[in-house]
Each structure stands twice: as C-alpha cells, then as structure tokens.
Amino acid sequence: MSVPTYAATILILGDSLSAGYGMSEEQGWVQLLRNELPQHQIINGSVSGETTAGGLRRLPGLLTSSQPDLVVIELGGNDGLRGFPPSKLKSNLTQIITLSQQHGANVLLTEIMVPPNYGPRYAKSFTQIYHQLADEYSIKLIPFFMQDIAPDKSLMQRDGIHPNEQAQATITQWMLPWITQVLSE
Template identity: 90%
Template structure:
C-alpha cells in the first residue's frame, strides 16, 4: 500500500519540461509494428509536457550507439537519457569487456553533457551459456553502482516467456506488449525527472 502511494505521489509531482532521449535498439524502435504503436510513442502520450526523442535503431549495438551519441547529444541536448543497448552485442556473442567499454563511454559522455542517465538491464538467452549470460548481465549492475545511476530491470524478462506478447520471431515484443513495457518504464523515468 505504501509503495503504491509513493509511486502515485512521485508521478503526480510537477516536473519541468524536459527532453528525454531513448538510445536503444529494436526493442525501443518498435520493430515489426507501426512506430506509433511502440512503447516510446506510448510514453510520449503519457508525458505530453516533455519532449521524448526516440534515438533507437533496429539492430543497433553499443558500438553503434556510441558512434551516434555525440550528434544526438548535440542536436537534442537531453536532460535525461535512457540507455537500452546491448541485446545485439549479446546475440552476436561479443566479448563482455567490449560491452562494458562501450557502455562506460556512453554513460560518461552523457553525464559530461549534463544529462541524467537511466540504464536498462539487458539479458541474453540462456542458450548462450550460464557463464556468458551471468558475466553479461553483471556488467549492467557494476556500471550502475560505479556511476551511481538507476538500473531499470530488463523489461523483456516476463514478456519473453509469454507467446501472446511476442512476435513470431520469438525475439521481439508485439503490439500487445507495448503497454506493459510503458507501464514498467514510466515510473523510473518520472522519478528521474522529479529528482
């Protein structure tokens, strides 16, 4: 009960008109559906007083996001950046140390430009092996602690096991899952803006 009240209070706190940049991959780019059905557009609908910029590209890796980041920061000057990258690094079996290096540079570059940072946890499928999967996910927790940023739990964790919420490829969430993702992301973003 107290938690629910706290969330309601946080979400009702008036906040300044902020610019929010979502730096992600296909999970945030709305792959396989009209762009206006994706969770980022649904987030825009929930935060009409803010500018939400979707800097997500399907197939994006952390290296690609890092390459694009300087121009995105220069053009949008975000107050808050949500980093949702790493899934394609994992699916391609990239070394965890490369993932960590790229994410570190993305975080530090964002903070140097004065943006608050939220990091979205990413997990790889278990068939990649428990050792790789564990070392991969641990990087997000390590970086969140090192840079004192909030780590959003992987929003696909429950969705990926529900066929009714997944596209036929078994990788991407469908339109029915977008409300669920929005409801998970919204309190984290709202709280970050109110701090």
C-alpha cells in the same frame, strides 16, 4: 507518482526493442510514453539492430542536437546475440554513460539479458556489467523489461525475439515510474 512540472528532454538510445521493430512507430512503447508524459519532449534515438558500438558512434550527434536532460540507455542485446565479449560491452556502455553525463544529462540504464542458450557463464558476466556500471556511476538500473514478456508467446512476435503490439503498453508502464522518478529528483 510525482510528475515534474518542468518540460524535460528525454533521449531513448536503444535497439529494436525501443525502435518498435515489426510495427509502426505510433504503436511502440516510446510513443505510448509520449502519450503518458505530454509535457516532455521524448526523442527516440533507437535503431533496430543497433549495438553499443553503433549507439556510441551516434551519441555525440544526438546529444548535440537534442540537449537531453535524461538519457535512457537500452542497448546491448545485439552485442549479446552476436556473442561480443562482455569487456567490449562494458567499454562501450562506460563511454555512453560518461558522454551523457558530461553533457549534463541524467542517465537511466536498462538491464539487458541474453537467452540462456548462450551458457550460464556468458549470461551471468553479461548481465553483471549492467549492475557494475549502475553502482560505479551511481545511476539507476531498470530491470530488464522483457523478463516477464519474453516467456509469454502471446506478447511476442513470431520471431520469438521482439515484443508485439500488445506488449508495448506493458513496457510503457514498466518504464514510466523509473523515468518519472529520475525526472523528479
């Protein structure tokens, strides 16, 4: 794996999956990523319960204060859990991507999936938005990192929604090659 020699600033814009819900910040995957990439400044702009609308509201301030080289977008799960229309998800993510790119940042988009009990039509239209945006904006789409974690109860907190401390290293190793690849380009 090729690691760039320059020091990049990476902004993680996410929800509870990236904020380390239910554990200390030091235990979360973003901190473990910092340990893997000590030459880079990694800013965790993630907030538990965040929707794409909330991320969009906070993004201009985060872009101005951090001047990131890379924005990793891990948002949409709370939109899906609240049953928001996929069109609103797409509109908000489009604006987040556009604002990030206008600020000169590369963008990595993390696919999000909703639980199957939301129905196959909603789940499919929800997930397709991530693929459409990746194609439309020529950005890399990271497959949903919870796909292999969520079915394994030993990697989940009691709520069945959030990964536990044991899952954090797995998430870090899932995200690391995607991030280093974009930084190396």
